[in-house]
Amino acid sequence: MLLDMHSSASASENNETRKPQKQYCEHHAECLKKIQAVLDGEASEAEKEHFRVNMDDCLHCIKMYHLEKCVKESLQAKVDKRLCPDNLVQAIKAKLNITA
Amino acid sequence: MSVIMSEEIEEIPLASSETSYNDTEKNDIFNREFMPHINSMYNFAFRLTMDEDDANDLVQDTYLKAFRFISSFERGTNAKAWLFRILKNSFINDYRKRSKEPSKVDYQEVETTYNSEEAAEVDHTTDLRVETVQDMIGDEVATALNSLPVDFRTVIILCDIEGFTYEEMAKILDIPIGTVRSRLHRARNLLKDKLKVYASSMGYDTDED
Numbered sequence: 428m429l430l431d432m433h434s435s436a437s438a439s440e441n442n443e444t445r446k447p448q449k450q451y452c453e454h455h456a457e458c459l460k461k462i463q464a465v466l467d468g469e470a471s472e473a474e475k476e477h478f479r480v481n482m483d484d485c486l487h488c489i490k491m492y493h494l495e496k497c498v499k500e501s502l503q504a505k506v507d508k509r510l511c512p513d514n515l516v517q518a519i520k521a522k523l524n525i526t527a
Numbered sequence: 528m529s530v531i532m533s534e535e536i537e538e539i540p541l542a543s544s545e546t547s548y549n550d551t552e553k554n555d556i557f558n559r560e561f562m563p564h565i566n567s568m569y570n571f572a573f574r575l576t577m578d579e580d581d582a583n584d585l586v587q588d589t590y591l592k593a594f595r596f597i598s599s600f601e602r603g604t605n606a607k608a609w610l611f612r613i614l615k616n617s618f619i620n621d622y623r624k625r626s627k628e629p630s631k632v633d634y635q636e637v638e639t640t641y642n643s644e645e646a647a648e649v650d651h652t653t654d655l656r657v658e659t660v661q662d663m664i665g666d667e668v669a670t671a672l673n674s675l676p677v678d679f680r681t682v683i684i685l686c687d688i689e690g691f692t693y694e695e696m697a698k699i700l701d702i703p704i705g706t707v708r709s710r711l712h713r714a715r716n717l718l719k720d721k722l723k724v725y726a727s728s729m730g731y732d733t734d735e736d
Binding site: 459460463464467468469490493494495497498499501502503505506507508509510511512515516518519522523525526 | 660668686687712718
């Protein structure tokens, strides 16, 4: 559901025996670190496995995942990226006698 | 672990071996490998100094240093990370002390407040809503980002805006990867707190569902 790798997570699970979703995660501080590593593309295999196994059962973690993803995407897409002024580029090249 | 505040730090990344380039090769490296990153470098400089004049000076100083020490750069390696490291070190050595940042915080103080074991293990939750962040405009997100202490702001800029890997960030900041991860984690918690406070002050609905 949350990530591509997630689709294979529950393939062998029996829906009838699946636990209800938790409203609160007692490990949320650690889970948040794993979620951030997953979103950064830096998660270890163990962290990916934890994500696959536990995420669907924990509403708290699912909410954290969506908030982290949203904040990260907002930073990437919304924060204005300042461009280097042309006169600064020219000034640097002039000081170094760099030709184009 | 703390960033050195009172001593000069080595600005140019050490190379395993130096390469002697002729003038044509130097020009070629400068134009093909250094200049393509100048907009990212300027944006980083502006986000660090939060001042256009200081950003201009910092970028110019960084490129002049990069050219002067070009023999330390190995052609075809990660020029962007190399340049970012020089810029970050120049900022610490030359600009940080006179930064116009309104609420400058000594890094050691930040470490004490946010990096202690107690703080690291404290449960951190925020009732900031996804919809609230989605409704914010770029300037509002930037204001929250700019209000973070510079070392926390830096890791978020490098990771979320510039897209550096943890390994690249470790090299740029000269800290272990584990410290990159923990500093990023704490920076993001701080940022969410700032976004929450800002959202509340602006009348956004921040109550939990």
